[in-house]
Amino acid sequence: MTASSDTALLVIDAQESFRQRPDDWAATANPAVLDNIALLVDHARTVGDPVVWITHSEPGTGGVFDPALGFVRVIGELAPADDEAAVTKTTINAFTSTDLQERLQGAGIRRVVICGIRTEQCCETTARVAADLGFEVEFVTDATTTSAIPSHGALAAVSGDDIMRRTESILSARGFATITDTKTRIGASSA
Structure with a gap:
């Protein structure tokens, strides 16, 4: 990975696996993701x-994240360039099971911009770990999405929108990340 700046964009789990769950994908909290x-x-x-x-990736599970089924690939509408880094993880955050930290530090990256799928899971967890590792983190919430969590036993259902707002609140209030949106991120770094 080569860098001409100290910032990298991390596109997390924007992969075909999620579209293999049609009911879940149709109910995404952010159709513009x-x-x-x-x-x-x-x-x-x-x-x-x-x-x-x-x-x-979840090798050997037989589910939509099992690479043997062919869905562990970037969503077709998003086209990675040949010279862009690709990392496959087996943990919720993007650091623990990969060499991402070494790649970023080796390229002189100090700030990561996070977007992708499952706002409160892989995106939020990666943001927290990145902050713990000393990276400045920008979390672009409108470039993330999730789905509602249905009620389970005595626990009430939680809407996708509520999950996204909660993630923003926790990441911001606890100092893990600066919360932004796509328009602001693009405008701020162009100025």
């Missing part, structure tokens, strides 16, 4: 920020 990710990717390429494509 792929458009916003594409805008961030185009902008990163324009300003010389490296783009890192991260996918989640």
